[in-house]
Amino acid sequence: MRDALARAWARQAIALTTLVLLWEVCSRAGLIDPFYAPPPTVIAMTFYELFAGGTIWEHIAATFSAALLGLFGGLLIGSALGFAAAMVRPLADVLEPVMILLNAIPRVILAPLFIIWFGIDLGSKVALSLVLVAVLIFFSVYSGIREVDTRLVERVQTLGGGRATLLREVYVPSVTAWVMGSLKVAVGFAFTGAVVGEFVASSRGLGYLLSFAQSTYNAAQTLALIFIIMAFVLLLFSLAGRLERWLLHWRYA
Amino acid sequence: MTSTAQRRKPKPLSERPVPYDPEADPPERLPGSPVVAVRNLRMRYGKAEPVIDGVSLDVASGQVVSLIGPSGSGKSxxxxxxxxxxxxxxxxVKLSVEPREMGFLFQDDALLPWRTARQNVALGLRLRGTPKAEAFREADRWLARLGLSxxxxxxxxxxxGGQRKRVALAQVLALRPKLLLMDEPFASLDAIVRHHVTQDLLQWVEGERIAVLLVTHDLEEAQALSDAVYLLSRGPRARISASYPIDIPRPRDLIGVRGHPTFAPLLQRIWHDLSGEVDQLGGGI
Known part of the structure; x- marks a missing residue:
């Protein structure tokens, strides 16, 4: 099992290295136009310059603030609404169609509207990120409660458990499992919201830098920024994975 | 919670009429106080035709009563x-016990997946106000008793699967119920495990003299464990179509009981009556 995992890692590393080397050689040999795909070493230099200048941190901080605020706000609001809808039938009748609609459309189309409403600063980015996450979490919590294992509910009832016990022993743990299932997707959504928001209109953030790099046809800088965003999202993915393993330890024990 | 059923002297077994009439024929054979008295029960799910209609049965303390019948007849x-x-x-439904004195063992073994065996067993005790440390000690004692140390x-x-079923059993027995309701509790177990778990349960039930109502598909199991077997007619609107007293002395042994002279003839009779109910479905097997 461990051997198989190690072999898979080795294969992936070899494939990646080969691809990067091939890219470098082809780009230097003029087989692909460096204007579109600058060689990896040039991207690495741009990467270095971005960090050496120091100003990149301000942009990273801006994007992170927006993404994390949106993530936590979305988790909070999505959970609260999902819980309320599952508990109060009339509320579900009103909320469910709205959420289904919001779920069906590409929610990033709300970005221009949020910029009109909340300005080009942090607020509009947080709002977009929050809406992306909240709709996802709403459905996790809503279906988590609606589709809770009725056998467990009855088991706890016949053991003498009331509403508070049911909530603590059955609903919260089973909803936690559902939410953890969508947490990684939520992290991705939170960054999508933040970066797209910045892309549309802003004066700070990785999305703003991306938009700037694109407007000057700077492919090296664009790629470097994409890699930075990827690195941060992967970092958060691994944190989310750890959180999941900790909260759902009974599943991995 | 009122207790019911003025006690009458039971008629000699040979004169017992079939089909069953609860008013003329109180079923308590053993000396024991009535724990459950069900009278003319009708149940329906939603607007559908009632699943059961006019079901009456009694279980007294120290008595094991089995409920058998065709699939879907409404035993559960x-x-x-x-x-x-x-x-x-x-x-x-008249009960002479408090709801907290009832134990319900389900067909499935749905324990809380996010709780350990100990926490699952302790849950019912904790809900009855037992302090955590004590509930855990008691849980461990029950797990040990059922061979899960x-x-x-x-x-x-x-x-x-067998271990989960034992945890579920410990969960219920740890509450020391005065009435135990069981819905095909051991259906999913393989023969050997099933035999051992059933024998454990039988010993405990006989020792504590609690009232047990068992729903089962297994006629032999019903007869081996019970003091009376009730046959539910095919649904919808199922009712009790026959009752059979089981006159085999206790304590019983699951294997030995099958050698009792009345066992085989009665099994045949119950089998015949149950087949009658199933045949009326018109399907056959």
């Missing part, structure tokens, strides 16, 4: 009405 529904999981549509900290998915 009777248990659900007694346990309070579903409100009766008509008729009544050393598995206290395992989660349900780390246990085998």
């Amino acid at each position: 529904t009777v248990l659900r009405a007694i346990s309070g999981l579903h409100k009766p549509d008509g008729g009544e 050393g598995l206290e900290k395992r989660y349900p998915r780390q246990l085998s």
Whole structure:
């Protein structure tokens, strides 16, 4: 099992290295136009310059603030609404169609509207990120409660458990499992919201830098920024994975 | 919670009429006070035709009563009405025990997957106000009694089907119920495990002299464990179509009981009557 995992890692590393080397050689040999795909070493230099200048941190901080605020706000609001809808039938009748609609459309189309409403600063980015996450979490919590294992509910009832016990022993743990299932997707959504928001209109953030790099046809800088965003999202993915393993330890024990 | 059923002297067994009439024929054979009296129970799910209609039965303390019948006849529904999981549509369920003195062992072994064996067993005790440390000690004692020592900290998915069933049993027995409702509790177990778990349960029930109402498909199991077997007619609108007293002395042994002279003839009779109910479905097997 461990051997198989190690072999898979080795294969992936070899494939990646080969691809990067091939890219470098082809780009230097003029087989692909460096204007579109600058060689990896040039991207690495741009990467270095971005960090050496120091100003990149301000942009990273801006994007992170927006993404994390949106993530936590979305988790909070999505959970609260999902819980309320599952508990109060009339509320579900009103909320469910709205959420289904919001779920069906590409929610990033709300970005221009949020910029009109909340300005080009942090607020509009947080709002977009929050809406992306909240709709996802709403459905996790809503279906988590609606589709809770009725056998467990009855088991706890016949053991003498009331509403508070049911909530603590059955609903919260089973909803936690559902939410953890969508947490990684939520992290991705939170960054999508933040970066797209910045892309549309802003004066700070990785999305703003991306938009700037694109407007000057700077492919090296664009790629470097994409890699930075990827690195941060992967970092958060691994944190989310750890959180999941900790909260759902009974599943991995 | 009122107790019911003025006691009459039971008629000699040979004169017992079939079909069953609860008013003329109180079924308590053993000396014991009535624990459950179901009268003319009608249950329906939603607007559908009632699943059961006019079911009456009694269980006294120290008595094991089995409920058998064709699939879908509403055997589980009777248990659900007694346990309070579903409100009766008509008729009544009289209990002389508090709801907290009832134990319900389900067909599945759905333990809380996020709780260890110990936590699952302790849950009912904790809900009755037992302090945590004491509830855990008691849980461990019950797990040990059912042969699960050393598995206290395992989660349900780390246990085998038989082990999970034993945890579920410990969960219910730890509450020392005066009335035990069981819905095909051992149907999913393989023969050997099933035999051992059933024998454990039988010993405990005989020792504590609690009232037991068992729903089962297994006629031999019903007869081996019970003091009386009730046959539910095919649904919808199922009712008790026959009752059979089982006159085999206790304590019983699951293997030995099958050698009792009345065992085979009665099994045949119950089998014949049950087949009659099933045949009326017009399907055959």
